Every structure is written in structure tokens, then in C-alpha cells.
Amino acid sequence: AQKVTQAQTEISVVEKEDVTLDCVYETRDTTYYLFWYKQPPSGELVFLIRRNSFDEQNEISGRYSWNFQKSTSSFNFTITASQVVDSAVYFCALRTQGAQKLVFGQGTRLTINP
Amino acid sequence: DAGVIQSPRHEVTEMGQEVTLRCKPISGHNSLFWYRQTMMRGLELLIYFNNNVPIDDSGMPEDRFSAKMPNASFSTLKIQPSEPRDSAVYFCASSLPRTAPYGYTFGSGTRLTVV
Numbered sequence: 340a341q342k343v344t345q346a347q348t349e350i351s352v353v354e355k356e357d358v359t360l361d362c363v364y365e366t367r368d369t370t371y372y373l374f375w376y377k378q379p380p381s382g383e384l385v386f387l388i389r390r391n392s393f394d395e396q397n398e399i400s401g402r403y404s405w406n407f408q409k410s411t412s413s414f415n416f417t418i419t420a421s422q423v424v425d426s427a428v429y430f431c432a433l434r435t436q437g438a439q440k441l442v443f444g445q446g447t448r449l450t451i452n453p
Numbered sequence: 454d455a456g457v458i459q460s461p462r463h464e465v466t467e468m469g470q471e472v473t474l475r476c477k478p479i480s481g482h483n484s485l486f487w488y489r490q491t492m493m494r495g496l497e498l499l500i501y502f503n504n505n506v507p508i509d510d511s512g513m514p515e516d517r518f519s520a521k522m523p524n525a526s527f528s529t530l531k532i533q534p535s536e537p538r539d540s541a542v543y544f545c546a547s548s549l550p551r552t553a554p555y556g557y558t559f560g561s562g563t564r565l566t567v568v
Contacts, residue, residue, distance in 0.1 A: 372556070432556070
């Protein structure tokens with residue numbers, strides 16, 4: 340069975356601080372895909388990144404970076420120099436090859452205070 | 454590309470009434486998914502279709518829920534009769550063919566309130 344755990348239910352930081360959102364996943368499959376989605380206060384789900392299990396290279400996109408470590412089954416997300424607009428609920432998700440369903444973690448509510 | 458279109462955006466109904474949620478997937482996407490989001494259970498998959506055929510409906514909570522996809526461009530999720538515990542945000546999503554390692558594109562959701 341597949342499972343995604345986001346242990347941090349809520350995080351609150353002051354603007355310009357760096358913040359890391361943790362994601363731990365479980366699967367027996369050797370080929371799988373990991374995702375991060377953002378859900379701003381308006382409610383839609385916005386795709387941020389996809390990573391496949393064969394690519395452990397970390398990725399940076401502007402202030403966002405992702406650290407994928409198969410050894411610890413983790414796919415953590417860091418926002419550098421956070422901004423108020425980063426306030427949202429962030430979901431980590433897992434999809435295994437051959438399966439189509441995305442399994443989501445419970446989400447982390449991130450609040451960036453001015 | 455208009456994205457995944459859901460209607461209505463908000464629905465308030467009385468307990469016992471029938472509710473129909475609608476979804477138009479992205480053209481060319483042949484997989485369609487219905488998710489429900491609640492505070493208690495988070496995002497949970499209700500059902501998904503490939504090429505208009507229901508593949509996995511194990512997440513449908515009970516017989517009061519039904520979903521159809523009569524063609525590649527339209528799907529409905531129906532609740533009859535509705536109950537207050539059905540209050541949630543219902544998301545529709547679509548994706549490219551099943552062999553592709555893609556995520557989904559989500560619609561904006563329908564916020565359902567059953568009073």
C-alpha cells in the first residue's frame with residue numbers, strides 16, 4: 340500500500356524566513372512519482388513539481404527547492420526567503436507506476452506573517 | 454486551454470435532496486478523477502475513469518454516490534439523497550494517458566454544503 344505522511348500540520352513563520360515542509364512516503368514499488376501541490380486560500384490545487392524515483396537530483400525553482408532522498412523515503416520542500424503570498428496548504432502526493440491514483444498526504448498549512 | 458471546468462462552484466442544498474456535480478476535463482485527457490476534500494479525511498479519491506469507463510470506485514462512500522462519464526468531455530457525480538456529512542469540497546481532475554507519469558490538473562472544486 341502507498342502512504343504519504345506530512346507530519347507538520349501547521350507551520351507559522353515570519354516573512355523572509357526559510358521554511359522546510361517535510362514529506363515521507365511509503366511504497367514497495369521501485370518506480371514511482373512524487374508531487375507537491377499548493378492550495379492557496381482561494382481553494383484550487385496548483386501543481387508545483389513532479390519527481391520520478393530514478394531522479395534523485397535536487398531541484399531549485401526560484402525561491403523553491405526540493406530535496407529527494409530515497410534512502411530516507413523523503414521528498415522535502417524548502418521555501419527560501421518566504422513571502423506572505425506563500426501562505427497556503429501544501430500537499431505532497433505519490434503515484435506508483437501502473438497505478439493512476441494520487442495518494443495525498445494530509446497537508447501542511449503554512450502561514451507567513453508580515 | 455480552459456483547464457478542468459467544474460460546476461457549480463458552490464452548492465447549498467437541504468438534506469435529502471439530490472445533488473449533481475459536473476466536470477469537463479481537459480481535451481485530450483482520457484483519465485478523469487473525482488476527489489473529495491474534508492478536514493477530517495483530507496483529499497480522498499472517490500472514483501476514476503479511463504476512456505469513459507469506471508476503473509476504481511472503491512472510494513465511493515456508499516450507494517448514495519454515483520458517477521458517470523457519458524463521453525470524453527463530461528462527467529457527473531451525483532449524491533442522492535444528500536446528507537450533512539457529505540458537505541465537502543469535491544474536486545475533479547484529469548490527466549494524460551495512464552502510462553504517462555504525470556500528475557493531474559485539478560478543477561477549481563465545488564464546495565457543497567448540505568444543511
